[in-house]
Amino acid sequence: MLKIAMVAFIVLICEQSNVAIATDVPSGPASLPPTSTQFEYFIQTHCIPCVREFYTIATLPFPSVKTPDFAGLAPPNPAPNTRAGEMRLQLLRAYPVGQQSRQHMAMRVVLSVSAGSAGTLYPLGAGLLDEDEVPVLAAALSQMGKSVSSAGADSSIQLTDTEFHADSVRVGTVRTANDFLAYVQVAPADPQFALKQVWELPTMYLPSKDIPALEHAVLQVNAKIQALRGR
Numbered sequence: 001m002l003k004i005a006m007v008a009f010i011v012l013i014c015e016q017s018n019v020a021i022a023t024d025v026p027s028g029p030a031s032l033p034p035t036s037t038q039f040e041y042f043i044q045t046h047c048i049p050c051v052r053e054f055y056t057i058a059t060l061p062f063p064s065v066k067t068p069d070f071a072g073l074a075p076p077n078p079a080p081n082t083r084a085g086e087m088r089l090q091l092l093r094a095y096p097v098g099q100q101s102r103q104h105m106a107m108r109v110v111l112s113v114s115a116g117s118a119g120t121l122y123p124l125g126a127g128l129l130d131e132d133e134v135p136v137l138a139a140a141l142s143q144m145g146k147s148v149s150s151a152g153a154d155s156s157i158q159l160t161d162t163e164f165h166a167d168s169v170r171v172g173t174v175r176t177a178n179d180f181l182a183y184v185q186v187a188p189a190d191p192q193f194a195l196k197q198v199w200e201l202p203t204m205y206l207p208s209k210d211i212p213a214l215e216h217a218v219l220q221v222n223a224k225i226q227a228l229r230g231r
Helices: 002-023 038-045 131-146 208-228
Strands: 050-062 085-096 104-114 121-130 160-166 169-175 180-186 204-207
Touching (some): 038 104, 038 121, 050 204, 050 208, 085 121, 085 208, 104 131, 104 180, 104 208, 121 131, 121 169, 131 169, 169 208, 180 208, 204 208
Antiparallel strands (some): 104 121, 160 169, 169 180, 180 204
């Protein structure tokens, strides 16, 4: 009986190892990678030695706009206006040396705000979005842009937050009785950021009329991804 039990145990271990190798994903909850994107996981585990390329695709200026009034739902904001700044959309590509067919890509969203001095920007943060999520974000922005002119019929709604979130990037629109703005947030160190209210994270706001420009910039990133993949 002892030999039978030992053989069964060895078979079980081998089967688990085969599953892990076949799926290329660690087995067991304790083995899950502490990263938020497939791109980061690939770099840490399967890109050795690794070639990493950076492409700056688009830069969008953010004007200084009036701080949204959240109708008493959020603590008062001491700043009457948000700072002007910019958002840079970059494409990151990584592949093992000599193996471009194994390439992985991600869009990097870099937010910066004016530091007061002429031309000086202060980094607010950066987030990553895996390549398969980039066209999904573009489609979501298209839908948000089309809903700019539509107002809710229920006057009792204090706040409407329409948002897209994936990996460590969150983009959306926020509508109150007096304001309708778009926003961009990045939260690479907060896996629960999608559950938080819009005012609980560092945010860059822009006029809702600029949503098409934001959509166009994301589409530019997706076009570069398709070009690098030869599609």
